[in-house]
Amino acid sequence: MLEHAAVSSFGGYDGHIASIASGARAPMAGDTNVSQMRLPKHRTVFLAGDDADRLFEVLSGAVMVYRILDDGRRQVVEVVTAGGVCGLSVGGVYESCCETLVPSVLRSCKKSELVRSDALRMRVMEKLQAQVCAMHEHAVSLGRKTAEERVCTIILRLGMRNPEGTSGEDIILPLSRTEIADYLGLTLETVCRTLTDLQRRGFIEIGSKRSSIRILNMRKLRRAACVEECAQAA
Amino acid sequence: MLEHAAVSSFGGYDGHIASIASGARAPMAGDTNVSQMRLPKHRTVFLAGDDADRLFEVLSGAVMVYRILDDGRRQVVEVVTAGGVCGLSVGGVYESCCETLVPSVLRSCKKSELVRSDALRMRVMEKLQAQVCAMHEHAVSLGRKTAEERVCTIILRLGMRNPEGTSGEDIILPLSRTEIADYLGLTLETVCRTLTDLQRRGFIEIGSKRSSIRILNMRKLRRAACVEECAQAA
């Protein structure tokens, strides 16, 4: 069935992980210095206001980090896939919420480990660098791109595993329309309309399962996304 | 004259540093592993496309990191003040441009130093954490806040050195209207109009030098900024 599937897209790779359902909240690893957990989709990893004593590494799957304003507006500030980290904070508590988008495996460790373990620190720092760069990209989208450019950009990013120019392979979106909207700073209606329009113009084809998208014309999509060619696959 | 002055605001503190004018571009530290430079305002530190072999620490002053799209749209993705770092990259070249906003002192080092020096790595990592959190805030502004909320937010941030609730002290903006606009994802006209409106309503007072602003009603400004109280001064 896999109504949600591989994410890779945002920088790592992924596999389908059967979820082991648990409570309504990710089991916190008490005082264990390092622990690993397998979470089903849409499981809260941490909430704004929680003690920010742990750092999380996404081993597989994907999570989103988001904030909610008093009046309910939500902004997904980061989508973290395999290879990324989350759970940073400046004060003693998390300032954002975090939940899985798809079944995911996370490793968490106490932040005090960062001071102790050189290997961990090295790893985290490299991931942080990549994530800062990704946030810059995101800021450009949010600040200066039109709705269409933003939607094209996220499609390209989610489809990045595809070989260059290989229009045609299906991309499974790990995000719902609402989540895409909250990530792109748009409304879900605008996201829908834009997707429909891109399909009408032959850029993409939306699958019958709405979470799958096929790129029909990579060149047009790239142009419409307004991204400078930069990141080449390692 | 100090038409541009203390920045502090974004997390560090600042002093006025007499600039030593040099060429049109910051002198690159050749192959020196670590070097320090004092730059006047509006000096380019690096450009998108440059070899990304160096990392920069802002010792005093402030810089902005920005991108320019093909059609000229610009987005300031980050304002880095004393204590912050810039110059990260995923590939071999910088993807953004960076220039000083005010006279600043920067220390740069070869990225290979990161692997070698444990102290440096530790320091950079901590700064990166804070900057990721700041980027999250910024993403909320760009994605979900109205023009007025964004402008109020940046004023508060630029005035953060002020003791809680001390409305009345002058804040010197290190950014021009255009730069504020490019940082907030707005046009300079909207920034102007919004500032004027905030003044008309008694939230702030704009100095005769347009780069200085006085907060008249901190409570109203906070409410209008739509920020949850979070970061308390250390």
Added chain:
DNA sequence: CGATAGTTTGAAACCACTCAATAATGGTGG
């Protein structure tokens, strides 16, 4: 004191949002 860059203000246009209704999907239980 004139020139230039930066800022402010105005009027009209447009993109994205809001509100609202319909359609499709996915899961549940008979």
Added chain:
DNA sequence: CCACCATTATTGAGTGGTTTCAAACTATCG
């Protein structure tokens, strides 16, 4: 397996906040 329900997605019409284009105004510097 199919009917039913809740959720998610799509489409439409009208509004509004921001942008765009244009013109004045103000500082700053030689």
